[in-house]
Amino acid sequence: MKMDPLLFLQLDVAGATLYALAYGSLGFLFRDFLVAITHGFQTASRAVEMVLLLGLIAYIVYRVQLYRKHSIYRIVPRVQVEELARKLASEDKSNVLLVDVRSHGYYDPNAARIQNSIRLEPNNLPEEIKNLPKDKDIYVYCT
DSSP states (O other): OOOOHHHHHHHHHHHHHHHHHHHHHHHHHTHHHHHHHHHHHHHHHHHHHHHHHHHHHHHHHHHHHHHHHHGGGTOOOOOOHHHHHHHHHSGGGGGEEEEEOOOTTTOOTTSOOOTTOEEOOGGGHHHHHHTSOTTSEEEEEOO
């Protein structure tokens, strides 16, 4: 069956016009509803934006607090072996506490330790530090 090209073009234009008029009419009839929906989307997007912004600010404040809390551990004064040996040889040696905080990979239980040193588990260090005496000079071995 052969169709006339002019008839095909007329039907195609009629179909496109009907399609455009149908959607245009529906848009005209429901424009207030569409405005309410788009207004709701805009309001929701502002709310989501505020929640994300507040979450970002809270995260930044949390990270700054963590940084400030742990900044005291960033600067650790070092002592030379000779100076520590002098302190251990002096009368003040009862005032010195040596702490070994090497991890399991570096710690051999059969290895020779410094006399009178104590071993602390590095994974539990924040809790273990609370139990150390406050009246002694504490030296940490962590190589």
